[in-house]
Amino acid sequence: MATGxxxxxxTRSRGIPEATVARLPLYLRALTALSERSxxxxxxxxxxxxxxxxxxxxxxxxxYLGSYGTRGVGYDVEYLVYQISxxxxxxxxxxxxxxxxxxxxxxxxxxxxxxxxxxRVAALIDADPAMAGKPVAGIAVQHTDExxxxxxxxxVSIGVIATPxxxxxxxxxxxxxxxxxxxxNFAPTVLSVPDGVDVRKVDLSIELQILAFHEQRKAGEEAxxxxxxxxxxxxxxxxxxx
Amino acid sequence: MATGxxxxxxTRSRGIPEATVARLPLYLRALTALSERSxxxxxxxxxxxxxxxxxxxxxxxxxYLGSYGTRGVGYDVEYLVYQISxxxxxxxxxxxxxxxxxxxxxxxxxxxxxxxxxxRVAALIDADPAMAGKPVAGIAVQHTDExxxxxxxxxVSIGVIATPxxxxxxxxxxxxxxxxxxxxNFAPTVLSVPDGVDVRKVDLSIELQILAFHEQRKAGEEAxxxxxxxxxxxxxxxxxxx
DNA sequence: ATGTCTTTGTGAACGCGTGCACAAAGATGG
DNA sequence: CCATCTTTGTGCACGCGTTCACAAAGACAT
Ligand SMILES: NC(=O)c1ccc[n+]([C@@H]2O[C@H](COP(=O)([O-])OP(=O)(O)OC[C@H]3O[C@@H](n4cnc5c(N)ncnc54)[C@H](O)[C@@H]3O)[C@@H](O)[C@H]2O)c1
Ligand SMILES: NC(=O)c1ccc[n+]([C@@H]2O[C@H](COP(=O)([O-])OP(=O)(O)OC[C@H]3O[C@@H](n4cnc5c(N)ncnc54)[C@H](O)[C@@H]3O)[C@@H](O)[C@H]2O)c1
Numbered sequence: 233m234a235t236g237x238x239x240x241x242x243t244r245s246r247g248i249p250e251a252t253v254a255r256l257p258l259y260l261r262a263l264t265a266l267s268e269r270s271x272x273x274x275x276x277x278x279x280x281x282x283x284x285x286x287x288x289x290x291x292x293x294x295x296y297l298g299s300y301g302t303r304g305v306g307y308d309v310e311y312l313v314y315q316i317s318x319x320x321x322x323x324x325x326x327x328x329x330x331x332x333x334x335x336x337x338x339x340x341x342x343x344x345x346x347x348x349x350x351x352r353v354a355a356l357i358d359a360d361p362a363m364a365g366k367p368v369a370g371i372a373v374q375h376t377d378e379x380x381x382x383x384x385x386x387x388v389s390i391g392v393i394a395t396p397x398x399x400x401x402x403x404x405x406x407x408x409x410x411x412x413x414x415x416x417n418f419a420p421t422v423l424s425v426p427d428g429v430d431v432r433k434v435d436l437s438i439e440l441q442i443l444a445f446h447e448q449r450k451a452g453e454e455a456x457x458x459x460x461x462x463x464x465x466x467x468x469x470x471x472x473x474x
Numbered sequence: 475m476a477t478g479x480x481x482x483x484x485t486r487s488r489g490i491p492e493a494t495v496a497r498l499p500l501y502l503r504a505l506t507a508l509s510e511r512s513x514x515x516x517x518x519x520x521x522x523x524x525x526x527x528x529x530x531x532x533x534x535x536x537x538y539l540g541s542y543g544t545r546g547v548g549y550d551v552e553y554l555v556y557q558i559s560x561x562x563x564x565x566x567x568x569x570x571x572x573x574x575x576x577x578x579x580x581x582x583x584x585x586x587x588x589x590x591x592x593x594r595v596a597a598l599i600d601a602d603p604a605m606a607g608k609p610v611a612g613i614a615v616q617h618t619d620e621x622x623x624x625x626x627x628x629x630v631s632i633g634v635i636a637t638p639x640x641x642x643x644x645x646x647x648x649x650x651x652x653x654x655x656x657x658x659n660f661a662p663t664v665l666s667v668p669d670g671v672d673v674r675k676v677d678l679s680i681e682l683q684i685l686a687f688h689e690q691r692k693a694g695e696e697a698x699x700x701x702x703x704x705x706x707x708x709x710x711x712x713x714x715x716x
Numbered sequence: 717a718t719g720t721c722t723t724t725g726t727g728a729a730c731g732c733g734t735g736c737a738c739a740a741a742g743a744t745g746g
Numbered sequence: 747c748c749a750t751c752t753t754t755g756t757g758c759a760c761g762c763g764t765t766c767a768c769a770a771a772g773a774c775a776t
Contacts, residue, residue, distance in 0.1 A: 251733060257683040261662065275753065284664035288735050288756095295755055303741045303754040320683050321690030328682070335581035342577045345662060345679045350686070389689055390682065413692060414685040416678075420503065420587060422526035430688045432681050436658075437587045439674050440570070440632070441499040441562050443656040444592070446672045447631055448563030450655060493763060517723065530726095530765055537725055545724040545771045 248319070252293045258283045259290065260316045266309050275306035327354035327388045329412075331403050332395030333363060333373050336418055340394060341369040354386040359399070376406075383410040390414045397421045404431075490561075494535045500525045501532065502558045508551050517548035569596035569630045571654075573645050574637030575605060575615050578660055582636060583611040596628040601641070618648075625652040632656045639663045646673075 262282040266274055276294075280287035294300060294307070300315055301307045317323055328346070330337050333356045340346075341356055356373045358364070364375040374382060382388070391412040393400050400419035407415060408429055417423055417433045425431055504524040508516055518536075522529035536542060536549070542557055543549045559565055570588070572579050575598050582588075583598055598615045600606070606617040616624060624630070633654040635642050642661035649657060650671055659665055659675045667673055 249733070253687050254680070254684055256687070257677075257680040258664075260683075261679075262664075276755095277753085282664070284666075286735065288737090289733085291753090291755060292734085299755070301754055302743080304743045304752045306753070319687070321686040322683065324690075326682075326686055326689070335584045339577035339581040340678070343678065346682075349679060349683065351682055390685055414689050416681050416685060422500075422504075422524070424526075428692070430685055432685060434676055434678065434681060435499075436582070436585065436676065437503075437591060438496070438499040439658050439676060440568075440588075440593055441502075441564065441591065442496055443632055443658060443672055443674060444563040444568055445495050445498070445561070447568070447656050448566075450670070491763070518725095519723085528765070530767090531763085533723090533725060534764085541725070543724055544773080546722045546773045548723070 248296045252296055253320075255283070255285060255289075255293055256316050256320055258285070259293070260313065260320070260322075263309055263313045263316070267313055271309055273302075273306045273308055276301070279307065322350045324350060326351050326390055327386045328352065328390045328392060329355045329357055329379075329382060329386075329388050329407075330392045330394060331357045331376075331379070331407070332393060332399070332419075333358040333368055334394065334396075337392075337394035338368050340392060340418075341371065351390075354388055355382045357382065359395075376403075379406055380410045383407070383412060388412060390416070392416045392418070393423075394418045490538045494538055495562075497525070497527065497531075497535055498558050498562055500527070501535070502555065502562070502564075505551055505555045505558070509555055513551055515544075515548045515550055518543070521549065564592045566592060568593050568632055569628045570594065570632045570634060571597045571599055571621075571624060571628075571630050571649075572634045572636060573599045573618075573621070573649070574635060574641070574661075575600040575610055576636065576638075579634075579636035580610050582634060583613065593632075596630055597624045599624065601637075621648055622652040625649070625654060630654060632658070634658045634660070635665075636660045 259279065262279055263274070265282070266279075276287045276291045280290040283290065291301075294312075297315055297319055300312055328351050330340055330353060333341065337356070337358070341353060346353055353369070353371060356368055356371050357376055357379055358373050359376040361375060363373045366373050383391075389412055391407040391414070393403055393407075393415060395403050397419045400417060400421045401423060404415060404417070404423045404425065408425060413428060414430045415423065415425070415432070417431055418435075420435055420437055423431050423433075501521065504521055505516070507524070508521075518529045518533045522532040525532065533543075536554075539557055539561055542554055570593050572582055572595065575583065579598070579600070583595060588595055595611070595613060598610055598613050599618055599621055600615050601618040603617060605615045608615050625633075631654055633649040633656070635645055635649075635657060637645050639661045642659060642663045643665060646657060646659070646665045646667065650667060655670060656672045657665065657667070657674070659673055660677075662677055662679055665673050665675075
């Protein structure tokens with residue numbers, strides 16, 4: 233019963249670093265765009281620019297997958313798309329359930345980016361009896377009672393939680409008990425899951441707070457720079473216990 | 475015109491590591507919950523469990539803020555809430571604009587977690603003329619034409635982009651030109667921004683692909699373990715160039 | 717006042733991720 | 747076939763983040 237971990241330092245599969253895995257989707261997106269424009273090959277420099285990373289980092293990332301480039305030329309776009317897709321497990325279909333079809337859950341259900349890669353919305357689940365049967369994004373919402381049978385019937389291993397925070401842990405436990413081993417959590421809670429279950433969280437509020445921190449720092453630096461133009465004070469009294 | 479960076483290795487303010495900043499909101503949330511239950515003090519061990527992190531890490535994080543604990547007792551909850559809020563810049567009000575009021579933008583506008591901390595939705599902006607004037611979450615949507623005046627009139631420094639990917643870079647540039655210096659991007663694109671502008675991205679598709687990778691790895695390990703029970707083969711042919 | 721017990725704050729070691737810089741590989745042209 | 751030029755793949759060094767382990771600090775009882 234490990235507490236929900238952010239990263240998995242232990243889980244290092246065949247030597248592909250976690251940081252690299254997190255960038256592969258970025259490369260894949262850039263490569264897909266190139267593929268649609270029928271670009272045959274791309275250099276690490278170009279692709280890195282498109283993905284917004286350092287080219288050395290990109291080459292090192294690809295080196296973990298194998299030697300798929302040609303020196304003096306670059307990488308074959310189509311081939312690389314295939315290799316990365318395979319590595320990420322996108323050559324197969326992943327049925328996904330979304331639990332909690334409110335504002336956010338409905339938006340997620342309507343999101344086209346789901347189906348574009350191998351992810352298929354297998355079911356929408358909500359606890360509200362009034363929602364049951366109502367179609368959202370062309371799929372009828374099902375009641376929470378059926379959660380277990382939906383998961384096992386469809387072989388679902390990835391679940392998305394978009395319920396209120398208070399319900400998230402309980403929903404999580406039901407998902408895991410039913411066989412889900414990967415969870416994407418939008419509720420602002422720390423989820424506790426057993427070993428072997430992966431949790432990733434998306435937390436709007438945290439992102440905003442991080443931005444606010446840097447925003448404040450920027451404003452502070454400006455003010456400090458302005459102040460030091462008259463009297464160089466070094467730094468201000470950092471702590472003033474009440 | 476630096477390419478949109480994920481992290482800022484250069485931007486180290488008064489020595490608070492970026493990784494620590496990213497965890498402060500987590501601590502703050504746990505502390506707020508304790509505060510609501512009128513718990514006066516909390517030990518690093520308890521708080522760390524609530525936030526889902528290692529207690530040594532938590533203590534080190536707090537040590538960057540100053541020595542706010544009492545040995546043998548723990549941390550004063552209220553005081554710590556205040557200190558972290560202050561450090562994150564949440565003691566002031568941050569007006570935020572959301573651009574692109576579609577499925578996702580509307581869900582964000584309706585999200586209560588915004589106002590709960592110092593974030594206030596100052597305006598909702600959309601390019602669709604049919605949306606203009608329509609109330610979403612009690613706020614009338616305004617047309618993109620007014621973007622610049624809205625930003626400057628309200629002193630907005632944080633913008634949220636929820637437009638389709640194709641429009642994101644252009645919207646981003648308008649936001650930055652109008653004075654926004656922090657952007658939260660939901661569109662699946664790499665944004666290019668000038669130095670001094672922070673970008674954070676939330677990308678559902680990437681999160682799912684990372685989960686899929688680990689999911690596949692789990693399945694592969696199982697299969698491998700089963701296979702090695704009959705014949706120890708080491709590893710399978712990794713690369714097979716077409 | 718003194719001793720005991722709890723818990724913080726941090727020094728130090730370690731591992732991961734990043735980016736530089738360059739040798740090797742291969743394409744291309746003569 | 748050789749020379750040149752481009753671009754990959756990676757050895758290496760460095761810095762950040764994490765974790766352990768423990769001394770010091772303070773509470774609390776006697
Ligand atoms: N809306 C956003 O933009 C946004 C952003 C970030 C995070 N979040 C978080 O996402 C979650 C959902 O947000 P929302 O705005 O969609 O809320 P919402 O209230 O609109 O929707 C919640 C839905 O979950 C359902 N539900 C409640 N308990 C359930 C249970 N036990 N099992 C199944 N379904 C259950 C409700 O019936 C409701 O339909 C919240 O935790 C919120 O904090 C939302
Ligand atoms: N819906 C989701 O769950 C989800 C999840 C992840 C990412 N995203 C991304 O978020 C973005 C929005 O998704 P959505 O489902 O809300 O799409 P949507 O089509 O429902 O909404 C997009 C809105 O943006 C507006 N818009 C278009 N161009 C604009 C411009 N130049 N300026 C201002 N507004 C403009 C449109 O009028 C529309 O209202 C997309 O990039 C999508 O890929 C959505």
